[in-house]
Amino acid sequence: MRQFISALLVSMIGSALLHAETLVIPVVGQGWRIKFEGPVLAVESQHFDADGLIYRGNAGRFNVSAYVENQPKGGGESKACRDYFWQKAAQNPMVQKDSVKQWSAPLCECVEYVTVDESLGEKQTLANINCCFEMLGKWVDVHASVIAPTDEDTRMLKKLGESLIYCTFARPKSEPQEFEMGAMGRLRFVVPAAWQLGNHCVTTGIGTAEQHTLALFSPTDPNKTWKMTFFNSSMHYKTQKDIEMTAQTVQQAAAARSVEGAAKMEAIKLKQGVGCQAVFTDAALAEKPVEPGNAKVICTGLVAPQPDVLGTVTVFADDGKDADFLAAIQALGSIEWMAEKKSE
Structure with missing residues (x-):
């Protein structure tokens, strides 16, 4: 259900590299996260299991991935981790051997190199960096690459390695947060104490509206995730009936x-605007044991804090009565929209 709803509510459209910001990869269930400087992402995905996670993100020509896994027998610190992952990566025949540079960043061991792919009849060059480290019995490989790199792109990859840190989650505190949403204005809502902010992704494309996606996550449970995507809508939502009619259509498959078997629609009472949500339990997972990456329950919703601004909402958990799940749904009522951008 997770993959279907995500594909249904958020269209994946192209993006160019944007300005740098701090990107976050939460290692949920392990108590820590990875942070580094990189381009504003357009899309991202994560897969969790009992051993660790696989993360992927994209921003036009820029791609980033992270692999967190248990140490192999014998273990070791960051240099051993680098040697382990690089031994595999170096077997790639596209790696240009004379481009390989190994160096130590403050908190990780890095390998920079160039790959050239001519398999499709055209030469494609990528600048790459692998940043490896050990953390609490886990080995981590963060890999980033840029297609057709410029000198500025190469410097950006080096900065990524130099800026990479890993740290425990910040102490949660329930408070309002504000987010710049491009030309649409600003979003404000209360982030519940049980939830942490992830990345703010921006997706743009030719002839399509700019989309802003906010990701939130639970520090302790990989099956508790929350995403909201906002964009300018050609259809204006002025009444509760307007938005519920659209929601009924969107939620039919779920x-x-x-x-x-049917949506039990409930209104989201915004300070200004209209919204609604419904909770569904995946019939295929309801009676099965809890499994990381396969949440059993989903809240799907639509909010229109302004008539021409539409937001899609998905909140996942394993229990519809879970306190954190309910806190996220309740927090939707705190959504406010400021049409003007914040002054510098």
Whole structure:
């Protein structure tokens, strides 16, 4: 259900490299996160299991991935981790051997190199960096690359390695947060104490509206995730009936695959604007044991804090009565929209 709803509510459209910001990869269930400087992402995905995670993000020509896994027998610190991952990566025949540079950043061991792919009849060059480190019994490889790199792109990759840190999650505190949403204005809402902010992704494309996606996550449970995507809508939502009609259409497939069988729509009472949400239990997972990466329950919703601004909402958990899940749904009512951009 997670993959279907995500594909349904958020269209994946192209993006150019944007200005740098601090990117976050949460290692949920392990109590820590990875942070580094990189371009504003357009899309990202994560897969969790009992041993660690696989993360992927994209921003036009820039791609980043992270692999967190248990140490092999014998273990070792960051240099051993680098040697382990690089031994595999170096077997790639596209690696230009004379471009390989190994160096030590403050908190990781790095390998920079160039790959050239001519398999499709055209030469494609990529600048790459692998940043490896050990943390609490886990080995981590953060890999980033840029297609057709410029000198500025190469410097950006080096800065990524130099800026990479890993640290425990910040102490949670329930408070309002504000987010710049491009030309649309600013979003403000209360982030509950049980949730941490992830990345703010921006997706743009030719002839399509700019989309801003906010990701939130639970520090302790990989099956608790929350995403909201906002964009300018050609259809204006001025009444509760308007938005509920659209929500019924969007939620038909989820309802058909759920234990509930139909949407039990509830209004989201915004200070200004309209919204609604419904909760579904995945019939295929309801009676199965809890499994990382396969949440059993989803809240799907739509909010229109302004008539021409539409937001899609998905919140995942394993129990519809979970306190954190309910806190996220309640927090939707705190959404406010400021049409003007914040003055510098």
